[in-house]
Amino acid sequence: MIYTVGEAAKQLNVTPSTLRYYDKEGLLPFLERSGSGIRMFRDEDMSWLKMIDCLKKTGMSIKGIKHFMDCCMEGDSTIDDRLAIMGSQRDSVVQQMQEMQEMLDMLNFKCWYYQTAKDAGTCTVFDTMALEDFPEHYRKFIDPAKKNQ
Structure with a gap:
């Protein structure tokens, strides 16, 4: 199924402008566009968007999320990097929870x-x-x- 930016935003409980901002910042390298340039969100894109939303809610910077997404797009050669990023973010969340x-x-x-x-x-x-x-x-x-x- 294909979703508009508004439909995808509604599923994630964010504003459409948030998704546009993420796209502008390079967080959505997987995103396809129609011939007329309209963003097209597919079902498989939603798990990426949920990951971005999770990282954002845990306090990761846009720059950090971009780095993580770039690592994901590079493939298996960055598994160690992605594991380190997730471990560091998990440690940060544990500290936030203690606070x-x-x-x-x-x-x-x-x-x-x-x-x-x-x-x-x-x-x-x-x-x-x-x-x-x-x-x-x-x-x-x-x-x-x-x-x-």
Whole structure:
């Protein structure tokens, strides 16, 4: 099946201008055009577009994605390069996930903190609490000298 830029964009949940930009930046070397120059996306192109979308969402630069796509187009001689690119991006995503987990932990702590303060009617409730009175998994966020956060 052949898709227009709008149809392909809709399937990927991106704007048509995003796909046009990717094409302009050389990320779609596989893309065919009609005799009148209209971009034609085939079913097999969609997996390439999903890979590009994945790499973009993981924070890879357009330049990095272009390099990866160029390696793919070169064929089997670049398998080692592609493996290294994917491994590096995977490591980056793992680090991003760890950072996001730390942010989520802090937000969970703050939700607990303010819910506890709300229930008590004041943030000063923490002034009389010993560090041991805080849930163990939130103690790392507590500055014993200043419990009013």
